[in-house]
Amino acid sequence: MKQEILRLERVTRLTDGVTQLDNMNLHIFQGEIMGLVCINSHGKEALVRLICQNLPIHYGYVYFQEQLVNNYEHSSMGMNRVSVIEQRSRLVEDLTVADNIFVLRRGFKKYLIEPRVLERQLRRFTDDFGVEIDAGAPVSQLSFFEKCVVELLRAVVTGVKLVVIRDISNFISAADLVKIHRLLRHCAAQGMSFLYICNHHEEAFTICDRVTLMEDGKALKVLDRPDFRDETVLQFSCEFFRGSGAGGHGEAPRDGALSLSGVVxxxxxxxxxxxxxxxxxxxxxxxxxxxxxxxxxxxxxxxPQEGEIHVGGESWARDARRLKKQLGFVGEDPIHTSLFREMSYLDNLCFWLDRREPALWLNSAIRKSIVREYEPLVGEDIHAPDITGLSPASLYSLVYYRAHLLHPRVLFCVQPFSGADMYLRRHIIDLIGQVKARGTAVVLLAVSISDCLSVADRLLVVEQGRLKREYLSSEFPLFRAGQ
Known part of the structure; x- marks a missing residue:
């Protein structure tokens, strides 16, 4: 019988009067990769914090390694032997790989540190993992993938029993994700347990032994491998799978809003x-x-160093300064990086119009016209004096309607679904579809496929800086089958 590493039993936790976890149940066994697919993000942060530390709960019990460590009558505030691997690294950037793994650990008592000894110790673990990492390299020089490997190595060395993997596909490439999955399976075979948190069930199905669906801080259903089907998830998220009509046509484009040829x-x-x-x-x-x-x-x-770029048939080399104004860019996590919280909704919406003509967005007649056009789409939010109290869905609407208003020839979206829960992803798909409907070419720049194919007409796969394969929308099942 497998040892139970973590059990949350009917746990309810409130923060500032808001129920973050609602009668939450979660069981993780030794050597298991348990998936957690969050239909919305409510309760995700609270769950991770509670797993790491025995914070006060209003009802329920928490067991770690089959020992009661937290209950509604008493919370010790003690830390559990849990590691979290996420985009925000917990490594000390200015120290070396070996120092982070061996020196900064409980029980290390040496006053003199011998780098060669640490390097030999690290080599034993990296050989076991089948990876190569320079023990003397500063962590600040590592890639996201290498930092994840170092954090996993540190968890192994320090005897951590449970590792929380949080939204890892948002910040490492698809090729590196395959390598990480291989390492997780290797560690699981050695008895380490994982809670693999992501927002997409297809990602969880590729790596997990079981998957828990969570919404509003409550476990809706636990899926075993025979239940790993889209239809199983469908009943809990019908709106997400309902087609938006935004997807592709299955044929190559006839006119080039953007063209790159031999660009180096x-x-x-x-x-x-x-x-x-x-x-x-x-x-x-x-x-x-x-x-x-x-x-x-x-x-x-x-x-570029070599090659040609054309925007709307015009040469980039001849007039890049003018042509770049015909391009729009939505960065990763745009609601936190591209909006001005202290400005009104309307000011944020009109801000990009400066690219067409300076101070155009300050014209009162134009502003009134914009309100008339967009109020039916965004509702009363358009009159908000600032955007601090708006929901994430409303803020994403603001980001994409700003692009909709600018009407660029090409809109580039960097990792558009990064960090978005299932409902937000559905909303973003619809917003991208509206931008497409205006005739704007939309280029989604992604390192993981996420839900990009739900709105795409073509998929271009790039490896080592070169275009390797192209799929029309009718061929997307072939791409998925090869994953």
Whole structure:
């Protein structure tokens, strides 16, 4: 019989009068990879914090390694032997890999540190993992993937029993995700347990032994492997799977809103692709190398080392400064990085119009016209004096309606579904569809496929800076089958 590593039994936790966890049940056994698919983000942060630390709860019991560590009558506030791997690294950036793994651990009592001894110790673990990491390298120089490996190594060395993997596909490439999954299976076979938190059931199905569906801080259902089907999830999230009509047409574009031909930069190795008017193209960067180069090149109006770029049939080399104004960019996590909280909704909505003509958005007649056009779409939010109290869905609407209003020839969206729960992803898909409907070419820049195919007309797979494969929407099942 497998040892139980973690059990939450009918746990209810309130924060500032708001129920974060509602009669939550969760069981994780030794050597198991338990998935947690969050239909919405409510309760996710509270759950992770409670697993790591025995915080006060209003009802229920928490068991760790079959020992009662927390209940509604008494919470010790003690820490459990749990590691969390997420985008915000818990490593000390200025120290070396070996120092982070061996020196910064409970029970290390040596006054003199011998680097060569630490390197030999690390090599035993890296050989077991089948990876190569320089023990003397500063953590600040590591990639996201390498930092994840180091954190996993530290968990192994320190004897951690449970590792929480949180939204990892948001920040590492698809190729690196495959490697991480291999390492998780290896560690699970050695007896380590994992809670794999993500927002997409397809991702969880590829790696997990069981999957818990959570909504509003409550476990809706636990799925075993025979239940790993879209139809099983459908009954809990009908709105998400209902088609929006935003998807592809199954044929190549006829007119090029954007065209790259043989483009060479520091990371791009002869990149060529087109995006047609009203088309949505997904650029899937399997190695997470070219996306930042592409955005930097086009947003700054810079020139490639080699190759040609055309926007609307016009040469980028001749007038990049003017043509870059015909491009729009929605960055990753845009509601936190591209909006001005202290400004009104209308000011945020109109802000990009400055690209067409300075101070155009301050014209009162134009502002009134914009209110008349967009109030039926966004409702009373358009009159908000600031945006601090608006919901994430409303803020995403603001981001994409701002692009809708600017009406660029091409809109680039970087990791558009990163960090979004299931309902927000459905909303973002609809918003992208509205931008497409205006005739704007939409290019989704992604390192993981997430829900990009739900709105895409074509998929371009990039490996090592080169376009390797292209799929029309009718061929998407072939791509999924190969994953």
């Amino acid at each position: 930069t520091d990371q791009m190795r002869g990149m060529s692709f087109t995006a047609g008017r009203g088309e949505c193209v997904v650029l899937l960067d399997m190695n997470n190398t070219v996306l930042s180069d592409l955005v930097r090149l086009l947003s700054r109006g810079a020139q």
